[in-house]
Amino acid sequence: MAISIKTKVPLLERFSTQLLILILLVFVPSLILTLHTNIQERRARRLHTRDGIMATAQLAAAKQENFVKNAEQLLATVSQFEFLVLTSDRRFSEVHFSNLRQLSPEYLDIGLVDADGRLFCSTVISNRVVEFSNWSCVQRVLKTGRFAIGDFGKDGTTREDTLDFGYPIFNKDGRLKRVLFASLDLARVRETATRMNLPRDAQITVFDDGGNILARNPDHESLIGESMAHDPYVQRLLKGDAGEVFEMSGLDKVEKLFATTAVNDGLKGRLWISVGIPTKTLFANANQDLWKSILIMVSIFFLALVVAYLYAEHLLLRPLYSLTEEASLLAAGKWKARPEVLKGRGELAVLSRTFREMAVTLERHRQDVEAANAVLEQRVHDRTRALEQATEELESFSYSVSHDLRAPLRHIAGFVDLLRDDLGDSVRPKTARFLNIIDDSAKQMGNLIDDLLMFSKMGRVEMQTTMVNTAELFDETIRSLEPELKNRNFDWVIHPLPKVQADPAMLRQVFANLVSNAVKYTLPRNPARIEVGYEEKDHEVIIFIRDDGVGFDMNFADKLFGVFQRLHRSDEFEGTGIGLANVRRIILRHGGRTWAEGKVNEGAIFYFSLPKPDKTTG
């Protein structure tokens, strides 16, 4: 049953669908809120991470700077010993530097290069004249006359991975005589970088000014000593300011957040320390949280959907379907239909209760109406019975009239006749006239009774209509009136007459009355002119009978068709005054009308109409 309603309601207008849409509307803002919170969290995390890696970078830089400062301090201290650095005794210098190196094992070599670039002494190369004018740390010292950090390379004395430092040695005249150098073991630098406490997935890289990688952690074996000057990331690093934090793809082409800092040799950044964290790692937690939130939210959403759907279907819609079904049953006139009443005090329960009350009230009203109808029907029945009884009484009355009223008249007429016979020829003329008057009056009374009976019969008998040829009927009427037409001259004008749907016996009565009237009232005319014809209208046929007789006063036209109404003295024209009343009664029963026009001494026209037979059946 419920299915039929379900299928009738368009999907979008269904309650369940709307409920689902409502839930969706509730969930969308919370989803937006979650996303917003997550974005906020990412921003906070980014700031936090930024600070974190910056601090790491700075710490790393500080550690690197220590190497540089230590080296500068060492070189500055050694440079104070002129006997050592300005001596021409190579052996002497070599012995001392060897001792010094044993004290500071982080240096792989300490030595001197002459201002012309030739090696004076070294702890690893002895008695060999080597040209070192292109050595970056030496070059820079020769150029600036100040402490300098060299580039990464194996171009020093050790042929090892070292970070070299140079320091100027001036003679008494203040001329730059020699460059004191120390080659720091890069393994130290790397060790420092390795020992750094890095955030997860973070990588620290130390570059020299030429873009060469000095140290890396983790992944410290790869790319060491290689020049990365061509890499956009390194270019950016070397160009940028120390302390900058930026985001771009690193050497391994992974998107990262970088914090950089530089170690200065007094003039210019010589060592670049960069700490990078992949953005993926950076937002891993945030992303994870976001996905978790979304997953939970979607789960709750679907759970809510299912619950809402079940709730709507079973708790809301099923009673509603039931109500709708019952309502449609009621609408179809099944008054016994009762919706199930829901428990509780909710709106639906109230609705179902109200609905049931309505159904009960409806049925009660229906019963009231039926009872009232029954009463009415009983009344109609009673009235009909009463009417039938009255009709029966009327019939028995007219039977009595027919039988009992005529008997005395017959006796009067009969005995007057016998009396007349008895008196024979000896009767006096006056007596004979009186006897004639008595006889005539009795006959007149007999005619009245007969006409009255006919009138009452015309109202009662059942009509049996058929197609009647009125032209034939008119001929018959004239033939039946033969006795009255004797000794008179007539000028008949008979137009074609129609066929009509009527009771032939009754219609004969109509013609007989109208024609005999015309014959009667044209008595003074010789010849008398009587015309008959018809006129066809949309829905009726009008037949008229015109005579040139004594006519009547139109002022009394409405009295013509009444019972016992006469417009002429009975001395002038015989008649009972019932004929036209009979005509009207018959025509009315056929659904037609009767009327008349007349003028005193000029004649009269009597009309009657009959409805046209139904064309579909005719």
Next chain:
Amino acid sequence: MTSLKRILLVEDSSKDVELILAALEQNNLANEVVVARDGVEALDCLHHRGIFANQSPELPCVVFLDVKMPRMNGLEVLAAMKADVTLKNIPVVMVTSSREEPDLIKSYQLGVNAYVVKPVDFQQFINSIKALGFFWAVVNEVPPRMPAIKLDES
């Protein structure tokens, strides 16, 4: 006119009896007319019992029967006669004031031979009686006694 046969007139109104008798007389039809004043008397007469017990057992050649009568009306008499083997062949003429169609129909259904409505005009009535009486009481062959039995035997 010795050949004139008996006529039974059943009529409750003495005035009507007198008028009918006068009409018959005027037409020289007043042979032996036996008058019964209602339906019960009419059947008594036909069965020679009651006040008619001493009468000669001749059956009438025709019965003139009124419809509206006390005790037993004309239609009941007619029905009783037509149900009786010895009486059913006697011609019956309804002579009545009733113009009611049901009476007319009922009479013919019961097998009446003629139905005459008594007119107010006495001369008309005399003419009717003349015709009826002449036919039924003079011209018409009287049915033989017990015709049904004879017919069965032949």
